[in-house]
Amino acid sequence: MASAAAAADPNQTEQEHHDSLQAHFQPNVSAEEIEQVFHLKRAQPLLQVFTALFHGGFDGVLVRLLVLRELAADAATTAFTRPDINQKLAYLLPESLETVLMRLRSNQLLAWDAQQAVYRVTPMARNVLSAIDGLLSLGRSEDEAEMGFLLSQVAGAQAVGGVSVEQLQHLLGRLMELTEEFSDAIASGSEFRLRAAQAKWNMACDWVEKGSEIILAITGDENADSATHRAAQAIGRAQSTLLNMQGMFSRALNQIERQRVHLGQSGLSTTDIKRWLLQHEDLASLAEGAIDQPVVPLFSTPAEMIDVAETELLSERAAGVAQTGLPSGMDAPTTINDAPAMQLELDDWLARLSDFADLARRPGADGAAPPPLAIHEALLPASFAVASYRASMLPLLGDASEASLQGATAKLARLPVNFTPTDEMIQLPDLHVAAMSIASLSLDLESGPADE
Structure with a gap:
């Protein structure tokens, strides 16, 4: 009878476990029919190890991992x-150490x-610690793409010939999440979100x-x-989609650069102000x-009320009186319509670029076109504000949408001049501009004549 009871206890425990698991599913669905349930139940010993380590509060989890890592780290x-x-663990209380050892042993x-x-540290414990240490070491690195x-x-599993579909699906899911995140950043039109997403995209690449x-x-x-x-x-395919987003980032940032608003002749833009804020x-x-004194409320006294009422009464009477004849004529004041200083500066800048285009079209002594013009020679000499304003006009060169319009900026866009920027800087012996990006202006030989 005792042996029969002992044999019945495991069956009863397994039945209770099955009943408690089935309670989470629909009545017409059996838990045993779910494929993932089968895989998870097959890994029950390993999952119970993680449960023993991470069950309870964070302090208890920390002490268990500390004891196990200290013992596993001793290779002698x-x-x-x-x-x-x-x-080895003299810094722990004997009671706490005894509790942790009992839990790890059981x-x-x-x-x-x-x-x-x-x-002795079991092989399963070393596998678990190795996985945790790998995750912790990668968590300390600057991996924003995660x-x-x-x-x-995936690389480790491929090296030992045991890569699984689940591992590949996790990597595929992360690639799809990154692609969706970058697409949302591009659609938002926010320069700050775009630049943050581009930095994360570079790391993902x-x-x-x-x-x-x-x-x-x-x-x-095979x-x-x-x-x-x-x-x-x-x-x-997901990697190819991710790599092809470089052009989308460039187009979105160029569009924002064209729409950037500069504040007067200060050289500051709305982006600079937002970054400062x-x-x-x-x-x-x-x-x-910002406010020198608090707002003082004003109260109306009877004297002010009488004055207001009298003014309103007289204004109504004056409005009711019919006008007799037309008022006498007066000469319009003479005004001088001076063009804005910025418009004059744009006209001067347009004339300089037109002269360069005409000069570049004339071949040199050997019949070849003159070399490109360095951008600092085209922008300077000028003050910092004027040089910044001229530099902000450079992206309009060759802009087809702007060239179809009318005005000075449209003439600038129709000039047969190419603007070629780089990421490097050059020091300048100038009183107003200390350094400038290395760039050049060259003649577009395939375009038509310059817009006069």
């Missing part, structure tokens, strides 16, 4: 007596050898380059099944001292 020996453990993270009276851990898992060889090896593996091949090919955590503090 594989067996630990209790005095050795007490000496969940197969530590093995107790009764014959030699020593503890692809390093997923790609390392670095991971894509590292993972391309891995995906190529998976697709060329032993891989069809599901693995399909997942690897989907990752390749974002550097202040408390924007309300900028208003301190």
Whole structure:
């Protein structure tokens, strides 16, 4: 009877577990019919190890990981007596240490050898610690794209020939999330979101380059099944979509550059002001001292009320009186319509570029076109405000949409001049501009004559 009862207890426990799991599903759905339930139940010993480590509050989890990492990090020996453990972890209270050791031992993270009276770290515990350490080390790196851990898992599995479809699907899902995130940033039209997304895109592209060889090896593996091949090919297509977003970022940033508003002749733009405001955590503090005195309310006394009533009464009477004849004529004042200073500056800048285009069209002594003109020679000499204004006009050169319009900026866009910028800077011996980007202006030989 005792043996029969002992044999019935495991069956009863398994039945209770099945009943508690089935309580989370619809009445007409069996938990055993779900494929993922089968895979998870098959990994029950490993999942119970994670439950033993991470169940409870954060402080308890930290102490368990601390004890297990300290024991696993000692490569000089594989067996630990209790005095050795007490000496190695002397900074813990004996009661807390005893509780942690009991929990680790009961969940197969530590093995107790009764014959030699020593503890040993189990292989499963080392696998779990290795996975946790890998995730922690990648978490400390500057991986804003959050692809390093997923790609390392795929690379490690491919190296030992055990890559799974689930690992590839996790990587594919992350690529799809990044693509959607970058598309939303481009659609938002925000310069700050675009630049932040572009920096994250550059980091994601670095991971894509590292993972391309891995995906190529998976697709060329004849032993891989069809599901693995399909997942690897989907990752390749997602990577191509991600890499093709460079042009979308460039077009969106160029459009924002054309629409940027400059404040007068100061050289400042709305982007500079927003960047300056974002550097202040408390924007309300900028208003301190802006108002010299509090607002003083005014109250109407009977004397003011009489004056207002009298004014209203007289204005109504004056409005009711009919006008007799037309008023006498007066000469209109003579005014001088001076063109704005910025318009004069634009006309002068347009004349200088037109002269360069005409000069560039005349071949030199050897019949070749003259060399390109350095941009600092075209913008200077001038003050910082004028040079900044001229530089803001350069993106209009060759703009087809602007060239179809009328006005001075349309003439500037129709000039047969190409603007070629670079990312490098050059120091200048100028009183107003210390440095400037290296760029050049060259003649567009394929375009028609300059707009006179």
